Amino acid sequence: MTPEPTPLCEILAGHDGTLGPLLPILHEVQARYGYVSEQAIEEIALHLNLSRAEVSGVVGFYHDFRRTPDQRPALKLCRAEACQARGSEELAAVAERLGAGRVRIETVYCLGLCSVGPAAMIDEQVHARLNRSTLATLLEQRA
Amino acid sequence: MRICVSDDALAIACGADAVVRAFEDAGHAVERTSSWGMHWLEPLVEVDGIGYGPVQPADVPAILAGEAPHLRLGPVADHPFIAGQTRLTFSRAGRTRSLSLDDYSDTGGWKGLEIARRLTAEQVVDEVKASGLRGRGGAGFPAGVKWNTVRLAEGARKFIVCNADEGDSATFADRMLMEGDPFCLIEGMAIAAIAVGASHGFVYIRSEYPHAIRKMEAAIRLSAALIAPFVIEVRKGAGAYVCGEETSLLNSLEGRRGEVRAKPPLPAIEGLFGSPTVVNNVLTLAAIPFILREGAQAYADFGMGRSRGTMPIQLAGNVRYGGLFETAFGITLGELVDKIGGGTDSGRAVRAVQVGGPLGAYLPPSLFDTPFDYEAFAAIDGLIGHGGITVFDDTVHMARQARFAFEFCAAESCGKCTPCRIGAVRGRETMEQIIAGGSDVEDRLALVRDLCETMKVGSLCALGGFTPYPVLSAIEHFPEDFRAPAQVGAA
Numbered sequence: 001m002t003p004e005p006t007p008l009c010e011i012l013a014g015h016d017g018t019l020g021p022l023l024p025i026l027h028e029v030q031a032r033y034g035y036v037s038e039q040a041i042e043e044i045a046l047h048l049n050l051s052r053a054e055v056s057g058v059v060g061f062y063h064d065f066r067r068t069p070d071q072r073p074a075l076k077l078c079r080a081e082a083c084q085a086r087g088s089e090e091l092a093a094v095a096e097r098l099g100a101g102r103v104r105i106e107t108v109y110c111l112g113l114c115s116v117g118p119a120a121m122i123d124e125q126v127h128a129r130l131n132r133s134t135l136a137t138l139l140e141q142r143a
Numbered sequence: 144m145r146i147c148v149s150d151d152a153l154a155i156a157c158g159a160d161a162v163v164r165a166f167e168d169a170g171h172a173v174e175r176t177s178s179w180g181m182h183w184l185e186p187l188v189e190v191d192g193i194g195y196g197p198v199q200p201a202d203v204p205a206i207l208a209g210e211a212p213h214l215r216l217g218p219v220a221d222h223p224f225i226a227g228q229t230r231l232t233f234s235r236a237g238r239t240r241s242l243s244l245d246d247y248s249d250t251g252g253w254k255g256l257e258i259a260r261r262l263t264a265e266q267v268v269d270e271v272k273a274s275g276l277r278g279r280g281g282a283g284f285p286a287g288v289k290w291n292t293v294r295l296a297e298g299a300r301k302f303i304v305c306n307a308d309e310g311d312s313a314t315f316a317d318r319m320l321m322e323g324d325p326f327c328l329i330e331g332m333a334i335a336a337i338a339v340g341a342s343h344g345f346v347y348i349r350s351e352y353p354h355a356i357r358k359m360e361a362a363i364r365l366s367a368a369l370i371a372p373f374v375i376e377v378r379k380g381a382g383a384y385v386c387g388e389e390t391s392l393l394n395s396l397e398g399r400r401g402e403v404r405a406k407p408p409l410p411a412i413e414g415l416f417g418s419p420t421v422v423n424n425v426l427t428l429a430a431i432p433f434i435l436r437e438g439a440q441a442y443a444d445f446g447m448g449r450s451r452g453t454m455p456i457q458l459a460g461n462v463r464y465g466g467l468f469e470t471a472f473g474i475t476l477g478e479l480v481d482k483i484g485g486g487t488d489s490g491r492a493v494r495a496v497q498v499g500g501p502l503g504a505y506l507p508p509s510l511f512d513t514p515f516d517y518e519a520f521a522a523i524d525g526l527i528g529h530g531g532i533t534v535f536d537d538t539v540h541m542a543r544q545a546r547f548a549f550e551f552c553a554a555e556s557c558g559k560c561t562p563c564r565i566g567a568v569r570g571r572e573t574m575e576q577i578i579a580g581g582s583d584v585e586d587r588l589a590l591v592r593d594l595c596e597t598m599k600v601g602s603l604c605a606l607g608g609f610t611p612y613p614v615l616s617a618i619e620h621f622p623e624d625f626r627a628p629a630q631v632g633a634a
Contacts, residue, residue: 019343019416020378022398027350027379048398061400061557062381064350076351080312081497082533084547085460086488109384109501109551111351112315113153114531115182115458115465124353128156 007032008040012047022048022058026065035066073142074104076121082114087131091118094132098139146171147189149237151178151322152354153315157197159186165200169207177323179237180467181224183488184216194219227483229445230469231433231453232426233316235324242361247326253369255435259334264294267338271431273439275451280306280387280424281499281528281605283450283517289421292411293339296419303335303344304396304415304422307359308380308387310349311500313459313531316467317425320455321348321355324429325362331428333370334435335421344375345415347392350382384501384555388604389422391557402557403604424529426455447473450516458484460497460533470515477511480534491536495621497544499528501551502609504616505544524616526609541621545591546574548613552606562598563607570594570614577625584626588618 011028015021022044029040036059045055059065077095079088095105103122113119116128120135122142127134148154148163163173166188179187184196188206194216195206205211216222219237230236239246247253259267272287293301305328309317321328332344346363348356359377367374383401386392390404393415414420430452434442443451450472456479458465463485480486480496487493495505504525506513513519520527535544549570556563570591577587595611602608618625 020396020398023378023381023395027381057400058398061402062383064380064382080551081501081544081547082313082460082531084544085533085535085539108351108382109555110310110312110314111152112309112318113156114313114315114460114533115462116153116157116185117460119156121351121353126152126156126354128153 008043012044022050022055026059030065033069034071035069037067070104072102072104073122074106075099075139075142076106076108076111078109078111078113078117078119079107080109080114082110083117083119086117088118091130091132091135095135095139098136103139103142144171145174145189145191147174147176148186149178150175150241151319152352153182153319154178154185154187155354157185158199161200162186162188162198162203165203166207169203171207174240177236177239177241178319179219179225180233180319181222181464182466183464187219189219192218192220194222224464224466224468224483228469229453229471231442231445232320232327232429232455233324233467233469234433235327236319236467239324241323241325241358242365244326244365247324251436252326252432253330255432256330256333256370258435259337262337264338264340267334267435268294270439271338271434274434274442275439275446275449276427276430276434276442277450277517278424279426279430279454279529280389281311281526283527286423286427289411289423290335290338292409293341293419293421296412298419300343300418301339301341302415302418302420303332303339303341304389304393304420305332305344305346305425305428306387306389306392306422307346307348307352307355307425308392309352309425309529310384310387311502311529311531313497313533314457314500314529315459316455316457316530318352318355319467320425320429321346321352322358325359326366327429327432328359328425329362329366329370329375331431332375333373334431335423335428336373339419339421341421342373344373345378345396346375347378347380347386347396349380349386383557384551385557385604385606388606391604392422393420400557402559405603426529445471447471447514447516448518450518454515454527454530456515457531458534459531461487461489461536462532462534463488472516473514475511476506476513476515476532477508479515479532480511484532484534487534487536489536489538491538493534494537494539495535495541495544497533497535497613498531499526499612500531501548502526502605502612503528503531504612505541505620506616507620510620524612526612541617541624542574542578545614545617545625546571546578548610548617549574552610556606560602560604560607562601563610566594566598566607567610570598570610588625591618
């Protein structure tokens, strides 16, 4: 999927005058296309008067930005200490198996739901007190 | 009949929206309020002040018929978990609708800002200094001293940056404050702007908190006229834990890789875009309206030693009564874990608690008489950090937790300092060898200790510098887990 040039221009123009616009632009690009393409990096760099390497370096630094498309829904499963203490590691293995390639299972370190873990987020929907069966239902609904 | 259900992300994650729909289907309107912070009771429903929880949609008819004695909690405000707290920063939690300007001003909102507007910048700073408020992000630096540095710094423009990159596991107080009482944070930032002469503020919120981002953006729109000419905008993080470190956060705001900057120059002198910048945690700024409204002394009257005021403590992990407990400094760790938290949720024995997030020490119950205070925790080689406590039961394997500390550091290191970037990877590998067992465990442990020493003194920020805390505390307090790999944790 290659981004159409017009919408990217719109995104870029929408941030003229923004202080430190690169992260807001990347978030918008990622939200619209699902990833940040090489072409987008080039156009952003040109627009902001940065080198491609600078933009590329920023994209690569942050866990949120993807450089390749992936249309599958992403389940962000928290595997930080508080969720570990409530059994997230066992669930992580289950999630990989149940997701079976239809859902991208991502590790996230903390969703701020630390007293009711294991917790996960899918498409900005949060879920707590997960166990094998609720996780299975969740993956079934989204896959 | 007044029915209230929280719209906090945690309540929603526990199923609050479905409960609300069940009430609506039964013909009752529901007010969405902030969360009381009693998380084991979520979704918590309040009917004319009487609490019920945790509620499932199927319980709704019984609640409406007054026939749900097993869920009935009595008046929520009188619940021992709430009555036992000193809520200064979280005084509105559970009681107000987060985006209601009326609810906010009816509960003392904007009074602190009105008072600050009548004072000189120096008087506002002096008030914050006198309160004894220390940075709640973890470092505990006196807020008034930082503000004064920015006030006196030369600069054509100055910034207020709110650090809402709450990445520590076991912490959710920033999230709850932003979702539940966003105007309080806005008021605190507006007061800070008066104190230092700033015109522009940023709230840098981690992307893992979409609900908090939406609430803050809405609250900023609603209150823009009240804080003008000061303007605030929300910036979304992008999943980098290290951006909770203030200089890395500033780089991220500027659109760069979130790499840590060397200090000096301090951000107070040369911060965002090279301008003098106040960088404060959410809880620091949210404590400000109370201090201005009620006076510095009213705040300083709480606490112990050099830790003044209250700390919103977060009980998390395998804990029976998890949630937010705001209290004066000085309460002991044991009171928090055993008495207030009720021990583990699994019902097994408490084996360890980690205080202060992924960079905090693992402590055994034998240290539970330690008072919650910056200095007291430093004395036992720990830190209170952002006030999160993760409880673990006796199935925890501490060598694996030490391994995880290195793994986390390796995943989140910004890469600037060699001890952190490479040391974390080597530490994880060495811990894996220790966990696998063998005859040279003592040598490996010596290596880990040596590595920790290098990371401690050779890293610019707390990520590399404090990763040794969980590792070394686990080795010191739970040595048996580093020598008998097969047995421990098998249960």
